[in-house]
Amino acid sequence: MNLIICSQDLSSYLEETEIINFRHPSVSKKIAEIQKTGKNKQEWAQLAFNFVRDEIQHSFDSDSTQITISASDALEYLEGICFAKAHLLAAMLRGMGIPTGFCYQRVTRKGTPDSGYALHGLNAIYFAEIDTWFRVDPRGNKPGVTSEFSITPEKLAYPIRTELDEIDYPYVYNKPLGKVVLSMEESIDCKELFFKRPELI
Template sequence: MLPESSYLPDYLEESDIIDFSNPLIERKCNHLFDRPSSSSELKKVKIAFEFVRDEIPHSWDIQGSVVTCSASEVLKHQQGICYAKSHLLAAILRRVGIPTGFCYQKLMLFDTPDKGYAIHALNGIYLHSLEKWIRLDARGNKPGVKAEFSLTEEKLAFPIQEQYGERDYQTIFTKPNQKTITTLKDNSNVIEMYKNKLPDEL
């Protein structure tokens, strides 16, 4: 993995998308990290990851109708596709001082190349205590998809199948990809967006 920036504060910035000063984000962080058992950096990362993975449904899985983009919107509506969920995880971790970036994969949209491709989003997180980056995928588990918190080997939602044209982008970006943001902002129907309008290249 290659960080886009060597300056870690770039991975702590707030924006209108990663809006961690929003009261909804503030209250959720206070709730998630209000126990002594959540005091360490590693525990904070694991708690935040598992919350976004397990408690915020992926909009396609629930056939949702609300398109969310900013972290606070995802929290308010309790759903989002992978792009939006990566915004929420970044906002929660950045609020507590843990550098978090954005990573991408090019995947088959469904199960065969002829059905097209889409960019998939996950997060890169810098662990000061271990002096290294890890990637976590909070997309949400379901039959056939099992992403886990791991410090030693990546356990992401989707293995890359290079023989089918899939690829793993190695950069950890400081900001969400503009194509993914535009897609979320320009659409109002999750199902139509997911079927027809997701970007297939960075």
């Protein structure tokens, strides 16, 4: 896919916010651990991706009621839905000086159109050394859903089925979508959030 970079200011993909809070002590500690293990930015990025994908439980998979939004909350509780996991991965990578943005897909909630649709969140990463943006999906693997850290080809969690009106949006945002964050803030628990997620960008 030809990605559309929404901000031409590359530094905006390195910004810290209340949600992408990479200077929080727990996040900065995890960043330091990864930087000690990896040798360069590509290794750091892959280690961070694997950590978020494998060690941060997807709240829907575990039938949790907990909603985490910020990077530090997702790390503290070791769980979050796709949006929170993307917030954490972005925070970790930005804290390592790796520009990272936010991407979205429109997917069916439970695999069929009659189950309704919701946005799914993932990340795009920029490696200056090869002048390339590429997407990764830290959602978390489960039977029938697998993603990998891959510059090319993409290995994302959800193959988009346009025949079912699913949409793969090409945009790379420098901030999480406001409507996504609002849906998380206004939901009582994850069970409500499952149905309250926005359907379109």
